[in-house]
Amino acid sequence: DAGITQSPRHKVTETGTPVTLRCHQTENHRYMYWYRQDPGHGLRLIHYSYGVKDTDKGEVSDGYSVSRSKTEDFLLTLESATSSQTSVYFCAISEVGQGGRGYTFGSGTRLTVV
Amino acid sequence: AQKITQTQPGMFVQEKEAVTLDCTYDTSDQSYGLFWYKQPSSGEMIFLIYQGSYDEQNATEGRYSLNFQKARKSANLVISASQLGDSAMYFCAMREREVRTSYGKLTFGQGTILTVHP
Numbered sequence: 001d002a003g004i005t006q007s008p009r010h011k012v013t014e015t016g017t018p019v020t021l022r023c024h025q026t027e028n029h030r031y032m033y034w035y036r037q038d039p040g041h042g043l044r045l046i047h048y049s050y051g052v053k054d055t056d057k058g059e060v061s062d063g064y065s066v067s068r069s070k071t072e073d074f075l076l077t078l079e080s081a082t083s084s085q086t087s088v089y090f091c092a093i094s095e096v097g098q099g100g101r102g103y104t105f106g107s108g109t110r111l112t113v114v
Numbered sequence: 115a116q117k118i119t120q121t122q123p124g125m126f127v128q129e130k131e132a133v134t135l136d137c138t139y140d141t142s143d144q145s146y147g148l149f150w151y152k153q154p155s156s157g158e159m160i161f162l163i164y165q166g167s168y169d170e171q172n173a174t175e176g177r178y179s180l181n182f183q184k185a186r187k188s189a190n191l192v193i194s195a196s197q198l199g200d201s202a203m204y205f206c207a208m209r210e211r212e213v214r215t216s217y218g219k220l221t222f223g224q225g226t227i228l229t230v231h232p
Binding site for chain 1: 120159
């Protein structure tokens with residue numbers, strides 16, 4: 001039981017179409033994050049959430065929006081996908097008091113925009 | 115300015131030898147945490163080791179140790195007795211404390227690809 005699942009795992013979409021990626025957790029952790037991974041850049045933070053309906057932007061938030069209406073779900077939406085958003089997207093969760101082991105990552109979603 | 119810098123895009127090591135992966139960081143915070151993650155070819159992010167800024171001793175987790183030099187702002191990962199299964203991408207990351215949310219998000223370096231030769 002991973003405690004965090006991402007869906008879909010793979011997606012190919014066309015330029016200009018909206019896309020929503022889902023992150024679901026069963027750990028009841030307060031904090032949730034969306035990262036994108038690109039060669040030469042490591043993982044970069046897109047958006048994060050510190051509670052239901054509480055979200056904030058990360059360093060690469062342009063073109064992305066998020067929503068968190070329930071503790072367990074954090075949705076990432078590309079309103080109009082572009083080729084530059086082709087990437088691997090990771091969701092992560094964390095909670096205060098977990099120390100260094102406090103971050104758990106999902107398995108990733110590979111998104112291709114054609 | 116880069117908050118986390120990994121200057122080695124790729125590293126090679128012979129099986130059973132030790133290897134050091136470099137990581138330097140930049141922060142003005144007094145309270146922060148440093149992490150290392152492993153990403154094998156399958157893609158998942160695997161937590162390896164954590165060092166808090168106030169920890170006086172270097173962290174160790176089995177074959178992994180973190181060489182923490184606070185004054186030099188470096189947090190190098192040392193893998194002893196390398197195994198073929200250690201071949202992967204390795205990321206250094208830092209968490210800085212955020213006053214508003216009482217917690218911090220991770221900032222990652224660019225990563226180092228480690229290849230272990232038999």
